[in-house]
Amino acid sequence: MVKEIEEFKRLILENDIVAIKRKIKNVEDPKICNDILSMTSSKEITDIVKDWMYSISSESGVSKGDINCINKYFGADQTKNKIISLFFEAISNNIDSPDYEKVALVSIKLEAVISSLNKSKDAKLVRSKYLNLKDKSNPILCKSVYEGIISPEKFISMSQEEMKSDLLKEKEEDFIKKSLFDSQIAKKEAETDMFFCTKCKQRKATYRQLQTRSADEPMTTYVYCVCGNTWKFS
Known part of the structure; x- marks a missing residue:
């Protein structure tokens, strides 16, 4: 130059x-x-x-x-x-x-x-x-x-x-949550009959709990039924 x-x-x-x-x-x-x-x-x-x-x-x-x-x-x-x-x-x-x-x-x-x-x-x-x-x-x-x-x-x-x-912020947040979930950072994962599936009418599911918000708020519970239906609640 x-x-x-x-x-x-x-x-x-x-x-x-x-x-x-x-x-x-x-x-x-x-x-x-x-x-x-x-x-x-x-x-x-x-x-x-x-x-x-x-x-x-x-x-x-x-x-x-x-x-x-x-x-x-x-x-x-x-x-x-x-x-x-x-x-x-x-x-x-x-x-x-x-x-x-x-x-x-x-x-x-x-x-x-x-x-x-x-x-x-x-x-x-x-x-x-x-x-x-x-x-x-x-x-x-x-x-x-x-x-x-x-x-x-x-x-x-x-x-x-x-x-x-x-x-972009939303995509990054979803990616972080998925990464946390996939890396097994969940507090629990277990089979249970605690949850009733409205789709198949059975009580056969596994669940995990993640701290997706601040530490002083309730954890989010993710439920996975054997029929493939999923839902979450806090």
């Missing part, structure tokens, strides 16, 4: 427009484009690079016109620009018919919170927030951030657990 940037620096100094047009088409990383923009004041070269950035961005579903909404807010700090771009892309692609100006402002506010916490170089944090915003299986989170239901400050401070969708 350094070698590639140095090559562009040489071409810019030589004002070799033809070579720049040809070489820019091999660039896939938007960060390199931002680095090139920071090296020139030439409007012609700037337009060439920005046009290529638009074509890269369009692959993610964001059009040239939409990208303009965010580019006009960019400053000299390329790290901040990159973070804003990531949030803009994630939100734009996870909201139906978004207002791109609104997406741009939300993205800027999110980056501002990260900067205020001196976390701009915390790649792990930025990546986590970016991936959660673009997660198609959890559109409610993205929509809540977009509509201001979750403030930028709140979103940036949310843990991975807090950002999970309700469906």
Whole structure:
């Protein structure tokens, strides 16, 4: 990447427009484009690079016109620009018919919170927030951030657990309960005639008891009849 940037620096100094047009088409990383923009004041070269950035961005579903909404807010700090771009892309692609100006402002506010916490170089944090915003299986989170239901400050401070969708939390809870059951952590398992099966009218069943809630609450009893019927109670 350094070698590639140095090559562009040489071409810019030589004002070799033809070579720049040809070489820019091999660039896939938007960060390199931002680095090139920071090296020139030439409007012609700037337009060439920005046009290529638009074509890269369009692959993610964001059009040239939409990208303009965010580019006009960019400053000299390329790290901040990159973070804003990531949030803009994630939100734009996870909201139906978004207002791109609104997406741009939300993205800027999110980056501002990260900067205020001196976390701009915390790649792990930025990546986590970016991936959660673009997660198609959890559109409610993205929509809540977009509509201001979750403030930028709140979103940036949310843990991975807090950002999970309700469906994922429910699946994980079911998995934990099943794992506890399958690993024989049950307090009891025994055959008994204590329970009457309403399906087969017999009293032939086994049961287990699990502490599925807090320790000061009654255990949940799971009953398994020989006929295949199952039920539970606390």
